[in-house]
Amino acid sequence: MKMNSNSRRNALKIFSAAFMLSMLGGKIAWAASDSPPLPANVMTPEAALKRLMDGNKRYVSGKLNVRDFNQSRVALAKGQNPYASILSCADSRVGPEFCFDEGRGDLFVNRLAGNFVTPDILASIEYGAAVLRAPVIMVLGHSECGAVKAAIDAEKNHTDYPGHIQNITSALSPAVKAGQKHGGNLLTSTTLENIKINVVKLKESTPLLRKMVDDKRLIVAGGLYHLNTGKVELVA
Structure with a gap:
C-alpha cells in the first residue's frame, strides 16, 4: 500500500x-509493554563496564550462569534492552555472549573482520547508544587475528588480496604503521593499536557519540581477548 x-x-x-x-x-x-523487557540492564556506564568484566571473569573460571532461554523468549519478543554494544572481530573463535557470560538481549553485537569502524558499523553503534541507550561500547580485538596478520603482510610484502578482502587490509594499514613504531612483536602491537585507534574514532564521532561521552552517559572502552585463556584485558 x-x-x-x-x-x-x-x-x-x-x-x-x-x-x-x-x-x-x-x-x-x-511494543505491548510500558517498560523494557530486562529492567536489570538499565545501569550507569561504570556499572555496565564492570558487569562486562565480571562476566568475563566467570567465563575464564568456568563458573558460568545457568540460563533458561525459554523463560526469556516471550519477554524479548516485546523489545530489547542491551546494556553494552560490542564491536568485535568476525573470527569464529570469538563469541562476545560467551566470553562475557551473557544471554540474549544483553549485548548489541556488531562484528566484522578486523573490528574496525565503517560507516555502516558506526550507524549501528549509534543506534545502540542513542536509541537502545546501551551505556558502554567495547571495541573487542583478539590475539592471533587473521585480519591483522593479512594487513601486516600487505604492508610489509605488498601482497594483494582477492575481491574485497583488500579493503580490510587497507583499513587496518594505519594500525600496522603505528605498531611498527613500537617495535617488539608486530602482531601484538598492531592488534593493540587497532583497538586504540577505533576507540578514539568512536569517542570522537559526531554528532551523537562524542556528546554522549562528554555528558558522561557513555563509556567507550577497548578490550583484547586472549584466545588461549579466554581473558579479556582492558587496553583502552
Missing part, C-alpha cells in the same frame, strides 16, 4: 519525535 504525502510526513514526525525522546533521556514505548 502506497503512502500519500501526508502519511509520509506523519510517519517522519513520529520517528523524529521518538528519536528526540531517546536523546533527551525519555522512554520509548516497547
Whole structure:
C-alpha cells in the first residue's frame, strides 16, 4: 500500500519525535509493554563496564550462569534492552555472549573482520547508544587475528588480496604503521593499536557519540581477548 504525502510526513514526525525522546533521556514505548523487557540492564556506564568484566571473569573460571532461554523468549519478543554494544572481530573463535557470560538481549553485537569502524558499523553503534541507550561500547580485538596478520603482510610484502578482502587490509594499514613504531612483536602491537585507534574514532564521532561521552552517559572502552585463556584485558 502506497503512502500519500501526508502519511509520509506523519510517519517522519513520529520517528523524529521518538528519536528526540531517546536523546533527551525519555522512554520509548516497547511494543505491548510500558517498560523494557530486562529492567536489570538499565545501569550507569561504570556499572555496565564492570558487569562486562565480571562476566568475563566467570567465563575464564568456568563458573558460568545457568540460563533458561525459554523463560526469556516471550519477554524479548516485546523489545530489547542491551546494556553494552560490542564491536568485535568476525573470527569464529570469538563469541562476545560467551566470553562475557551473557544471554540474549544483553549485548548489541556488531562484528566484522578486523573490528574496525565503517560507516555502516558506526550507524549501528549509534543506534545502540542513542536509541537502545546501551551505556558502554567495547571495541573487542583478539590475539592471533587473521585480519591483522593479512594487513601486516600487505604492508610489509605488498601482497594483494582477492575481491574485497583488500579493503580490510587497507583499513587496518594505519594500525600496522603505528605498531611498527613500537617495535617488539608486530602482531601484538598492531592488534593493540587497532583497538586504540577505533576507540578514539568512536569517542570522537559526531554528532551523537562524542556528546554522549562528554555528558558522561557513555563509556567507550577497548578490550583484547586472549584466545588461549579466554581473558579479556582492558587496553583502552
